[in-house]
Amino acid sequence: MSNTFEYCYQCGGVLQLQRVKKIHTWKGELIGVIENVPAWVCNQCGERYYDGEVLEKIDRMMKERTTPTRTFTVPAYVY
Ligand SMILES: [Zn+2]
Numbered sequence: 588m589s590n591t592f593e594y595c596y597q598c599g600g601v602l603q604l605q606r607v608k609k610i611h612t613w614k615g616e617l618i619g620v621i622e623n624v625p626a627w628v629c630n631q632c633g634e635r636y637y638d639g640e641v642l643e644k645i646d647r648m649m650k651e652r653t654t655p656t657r658t659f660t661v662p663a664y665v666y
Pocket residue numbers: 595596597598599600629630631632633634
């Protein structure tokens with residue numbers, strides 16, 4: 588993957604490529620959780636940055652309703 592990002596836009600910290608769990612929401616609804624997503628994570632404030640191609644792939648996965656690797660129930664609460 589190309590090094591799209593180098594420094595954090597928020598605090599100027601150094602970004603490191605990590606694999607993270609990304610929560611995908613649409614209009615406030617939890618759609619799914621994508622694991623093992625490559626993201627640039629700030630070593631100071633924890634801000635995450637995603638490459639455009641990564642976001643596009645996730646969008647495609649969600650639109651095409653790719654069969655999930657596994658499904659788990661997320662507890663929901665009412666305030
Ligand atoms: Zn930062």
